[in-house]
Amino acid sequence: MRLTVNNQPIEIDADPDMPLLWALRDLAGIKGPKFGCGIAACGACTVLVDGAPVRSCSLPVGAVDGDVTTIEGLPEGNTLHVVQQAWLEMQVPQCGYCQAGQIMSAVALLEEVDEPSDADIDDAMSGNLCRCGTYPKIRAAIKQAAELKTKLGA
Amino acid sequence: MASIGKIARRTFLVGAAAIAGGVAVGYYFYRQPWPNPLEGETAEGEATFNPFVKIASDNTVTIIVPRAEMGQGVTTTLAAMVAEELDLELDAIKVEHGPASGAYFNSAMMEEGGPFPQFDHSMVAETMRSVSSAIGRTLGLQVTGGSSSTRDAYEKMRHAGCAARMLLVEAAAKEWQVPANSLTTAGGKVEHAGSGRSKTYGELAVAAASIDPPSEITLRPKSEWKLLGKPQKRTDLLAKVTGAPIYGVDIDLPDMLYGTVRMSPRFWAKIKSADTSAAEKMPGVVKIVRLETQTGDGFGVIAENTWAAFNAAEAIEAEWGDSDYPADSAGISKKLQDALAGPDGSSLRDDGDVDTEFADAPADNVLDVAYEVPYLAHACMEPMNATARLKDGVLDIWAPNQAPTIIQQVCGGVLGLEGENVNVHTTYLGGGFGRRGEVDFSIYAALMAKETGGRPVKVTWSREEDTRHDTYRPAAAGHFRARLGSDGLPQAVDMRIATPSVLQSVMRRTFPSLSPAGPERLLTEGAFDQPYTIPNYRVTGVPTDLSIPVGFWRSVGNSFNGFFHESFMDEIATKGGIDPVELRRKLMADYPTALKVVETVAQMSSWSESAGAGRAKGIAFTLSFGGWVGEVVQVAQTNDGIRIEKVWIAADLGEVLDPAIVEAQLISGAVYGLSSAMSQEITFADGAVEQSNFHDYDAMRIHQAPEFEVTLLENAPQMGGAGEIGTPPSVPALANAVYALTGKRIRNMPLSKEVSFA
Ligand code: FES
Numbered sequence: 022m023r024l025t026v027n028n029q030p031i032e033i034d035a036d037p038d039m040p041l042l043w044a045l046r047d048l049a050g051i052k053g054p055k056f057g058c059g060i061a062a063c064g065a066c067t068v069l070v071d072g073a074p075v076r077s078c079s080l081p082v083g084a085v086d087g088d089v090t091t092i093e094g095l096p097e098g099n100t101l102h103v104v105q106q107a108w109l110e111m112q113v114p115q116c117g118y119c120q121a122g123q124i125m126s127a128v129a130l131l132e133e134v135d136e137p138s139d140a141d142i143d144d145a146m147s148g149n150l151c152r153c154g155t156y157p158k159i160r161a162a163i164k165q166a167a168e169l170k171t172k173l174g175a
Numbered sequence: 176m177a178s179i180g181k182i183a184r185r186t187f188l189v190g191a192a193a194i195a196g197g198v199a200v201g202y203y204f205y206r207q208p209w210p211n212p213l214e215g216e217t218a219e220g221e222a223t224f225n226p227f228v229k230i231a232s233d234n235t236v237t238i239i240v241p242r243a244e245m246g247q248g249v250t251t252t253l254a255a256m257v258a259e260e261l262d263l264e265l266d267a268i269k270v271e272h273g274p275a276s277g278a279y280f281n282s283a284m285m286e287e288g289g290p291f292p293q294f295d296h297s298m299v300a301e302t303m304r305s306v307s308s309a310i311g312r313t314l315g316l317q318v319t320g321g322s323s324s325t326r327d328a329y330e331k332m333r334h335a336g337c338a339a340r341m342l343l344v345e346a347a348a349k350e351w352q353v354p355a356n357s358l359t360t361a362g363g364k365v366e367h368a369g370s371g372r373s374k375t376y377g378e379l380a381v382a383a384a385s386i387d388p389p390s391e392i393t394l395r396p397k398s399e400w401k402l403l404g405k406p407q408k409r410t411d412l413l414a415k416v417t418g419a420p421i422y423g424v425d426i427d428l429p430d431m432l433y434g435t436v437r438m439s440p441r442f443w444a445k446i447k448s449a450d451t452s453a454a455e456k457m458p459g460v461v462k463i464v465r466l467e468t469q470t471g472d473g474f475g476v477i478a479e480n481t482w483a484a485f486n487a488a489e490a491i492e493a494e495w496g497d498s499d500y501p502a503d504s505a506g507i508s509k510k511l512q513d514a515l516a517g518p519d520g521s522s523l524r525d526d527g528d529v530d531t532e533f534a535d536a537p538a539d540n541v542l543d544v545a546y547e548v549p550y551l552a553h554a555c556m557e558p559m560n561a562t563a564r565l566k567d568g569v570l571d572i573w574a575p576n577q578a579p580t581i582i583q584q585v586c587g588g589v590l591g592l593e594g595e596n597v598n599v600h601t602t603y604l605g606g607g608f609g610r611r612g613e614v615d616f617s618i619y620a621a622l623m624a625k626e627t628g629g630r631p632v633k634v635t636w637s638r639e640e641d642t643r644h645d646t647y648r649p650a651a652a653g654h655f656r657a658r659l660g661s662d663g664l665p666q667a668v669d670m671r672i673a674t675p676s677v678l679q680s681v682m683r684r685t686f687p688s689l690s691p692a693g694p695e696r697l698l699t700e701g702a703f704d705q706p707y708t709i710p711n712y713r714v715t716g717v718p719t720d721l722s723i724p725v726g727f728w729r730s731v732g733n734s735f736n737g738f739f740h741e742s743f744m745d746e747i748a749t750k751g752g753i754d755p756v757e758l759r760r761k762l763m764a765d766y767p768t769a770l771k772v773v774e775t776v777a778q779m780s781s782w783s784e785s786a787g788a789g790r791a792k793g794i795a796f797t798l799s800f801g802g803w804v805g806e807v808v809q810v811a812q813t814n815d816g817i818r819i820e821k822v823w824i825a826a827d828l829g830e831v832l833d834p835a836i837v838e839a840q841l842i843s844g845a846v847y848g849l850s851s852a853m854s855q856e857i858t859f860a861d862g863a864v865e866q867s868n869f870h871d872y873d874a875m876r877i878h879q880a881p882e883f884e885v886t887l888l889e890n891a892p893q894m895g896g897a898g899e900i901g902t903p904p905s906v907p908a909l910a911n912a913v914y915a916l917t918g919k920r921i922r923n924m925p926l927s928k929e930v931s932f933a
């Protein structure tokens with residue numbers, strides 16, 4: 022089976038029913054997407070498929086019909102994505118386990134909306150659980166990333 | 176305090192110190208230093224000075240932070256202690272967790288494990304603290320818990336940095352034949368201003384490490400600190416925003432197999448009959464093994480990938496024995512109520528004469544109420560897991576864990592190996608909250624590694640398994656009475672709290688042959704040890720015999736006793752017609768640190784002003800882990816339900832080494848508590864936990880998260896911990912706000928039983 026992950030073609034030998042999450046983690050060695058619940062209830066496994074946020078734990082790998090982006094695919098060379106930069110600047114993570122998923126959801130949000138309102142953030146991010154309670158910093162970092170993005174004209 | 180004399184006359188082992196199981200602690204043994212575990216582990220040209228510092232010839236300085244990083248920032252704050260003394264910036268060092276070793280014992284956690292309030296400095300209390308600290312050292316308990324990492328490391332790790340710097344200077348002084356006091360250190364170099372000579376730490380390391388360590392150490396005065404006391408950029412965040420494989424679940428070893436477990440849904444029940452044949456035939460399954468352990472009975476599934484293991488685990492058909500505790504929540508509640516009504520219990524606080532006060536109390540002046548809270552799961556974001564390899568008689572375990580030396584000892588015991596043949600590698604933790612101080616996940620992986628012919632196996636639990644096999648925050652029931660005087664103030668307060676013993680439960684799983692003794696502070700901490708003066712004041716803990724596994728859940732006993740105590744204070748204020756802040760001002764007059772915290776949070780939240788129509792505020796205070804914390808929660812009625820709008824926190828934990836990290840911990844602790852108060856409960860049916868995943872055991876989401884405002888005070892005489900103290904007052908502050916908003920006094924958690932949240 023062939024997938025395109027982070028612009029690279031990868032070849033894996035997977036049961037088509039296997040969730041994309043496990044195909045990435047156990048078969049392709051791509052560990053950025055995390056396992057949290059397996060039922061699309063926590064967002065830790067969020068990846069982008071053709072730019073849209075998807076819970077990879079609940080998408081059979083055989084049903085993937087687009088290019089997959091994981092957090093490993095966000096930086097351009099040595100430059101972190103603006104969302105990652107904002108996350109660092111605001112010192113968002115605590116344990117960090119949910120953050121790859123949070124960042125992927127935020128990236129997708131900022132592709133849709135240039136200046137997200139609090140309500141936009143609530144809508145886009147409420148599927149991403151954080152047990153460490155980093156929500157106030159996530160909110161601030163998304164706004165910071167939006168500003169950074171406008172500044173860079175990206 | 177009246178009760179201390181009585182307690183001191185009894186023989187007992189204290190709190191967590193009971194793990195000693197009666198070991199006599201001789202002065203000689205206590206004085207024996209632990210060997211440096213880094214000796215013999217250093218690379219070519221690398222030198223080690225003490226268990227905390229390694230310097231390589233290329234000038235790489237590695238600081239060992241032997242505590243679990245679970246988000247609380249230890250890899251930053253503890254590293255800063257050493258870096259400060261070594262005159263290095265944080266971005267110039269490498270941080271490692273290091274091996275499991277008794278040299279990394281935690282004595283601060285043991286010190287506050289005794290049955291004394293933190294502000295009790297009587298001789299008995301202080302003596303017990305130093306004995307407990309010595310036990311921690313002697314047993315070499317390397318544990319991250321009790322909000323103790325910073326307190327514990329504060330002297331040790333600054334000493335380690337200072338000693339290393341002195342040796343480096345000494346080595347340069349010898350080589351250049353100049354007096355040591357003519358040399359300075361900066362940017363990883365020793366410099367001689369007189370001659371312009373300089374050498375890097377790396378160039379001096381080997382020579383320096385051969386010099387005897389200094390006997391006199393003078394730490395940098397606070398006025399010269401460059402790192403400590405100021406917010407630092409955390410050392411662990413780049414890895415965390417790039418999705419680096421730093422957690423237990425990310426371990427990847429050559430030739431590795433994958434696995435999971437399926438344990439009996441009824442705790443301690445054995446398998447009656449089972450059929451694994453269908454599961455064994457499923458694609459990708461390598462082997463299914465029986466697990467009969469001190470933490471539970473069930474199966475381990477070994478497979479070629481995690482998904483195959485999960486599927487096979489589900490396909491196992493098994494019949495399990497009955498539970499030895501009541502099979503449903505109603506029965507469990509009855510057990511707590513029976514214990515409450517029975518004669519047992521011990522009172523860690525018993526001031527005045529409570530019985531006489533209530534004997535002649537006019538009924539109108541008496542408040543008599545009952546409270547109850549449910550079991551709670553930790554629900555760490557990263558499900559329990561461990562990876563194990565047993566090869567050539569050596570067991571290696573990679574696990575996100577809070578207690579590496581205990582894992583070493585217990586897993587060694589289970590496989591019949593000596594401790595030196597067990598290596599524990601501690602990864603980053605995707606949440607801990609007390610859950611990862613347990614040994615179950617490591618035991619299962621170790622046993623499964625016996626079945627793979629030397630191949631490593633990574634054993635990941637499903638979320639369902641994690642939720643249903645937690646070591647829960649215990650359920651608890653309370654019966655509270657107060658007699659109010661004519662001034663509306665409480666003249667007598669009697670609190671009786673029934674709950675299963677966390678300590679006994681932990682011991683049964685961890686060291687089944689030992690049993691704890693003596694009164695246990697965990698039953699009533701958060702209620703018996705609060706800075707209130709009430710002339711007749713009794714707090715009694717009743718250990719309740721329920722064998723459902725319970726454990727250390729962020730803030731432990733404080734998590735429910737804080738709710739009991741502070742909601743009850745709110746009830747007293749209401750009945751006495753006194754403002755809740757005013758009530759605390761009066762009752763806390765003897766404790767200036769507490770008073771200042773309450774006044775600060777009242778001011779921050781404009782307490783005396785109304786919150787406006789459809790809004791209300793609630794306040795609560797808890798002293799726990801040396802942190803004096805007041806929180807005010809503001810709620811609003813919306814069309815979708817109650818919304819938590821804003822939380823103000825004032826906290827005094829004495830000296831603060833990194834204000835940004837402490838603030839983040841306080842907010843994190845409050846979100847954890849508020850999540851539990853809003854909707855969480857673990858219930859039982861047919862002897863098993865009913866909840867299974869985040870759809871029925873959810874936590875606060877971003878759209879529910881309030882704004883936070885935090886003020887840190889530094890009046891407390893001793894340094895407190897930060898990791899847990901935000902949790903206890905958040906629960907009653909919310910309950911009290913809900914009362915102020917709706918008039919509903921909710922005494923049974925969670926609040927969602929009676930109100931709904933937006
Ligand atoms: S693991 Fe996919 S949403 Fe939780």
Ligand code: FES
Pocket residue numbers: 114115116117118119120150151152153154155246556605606
């Ligand atoms: S940072 Fe720990 S779960 Fe979000």
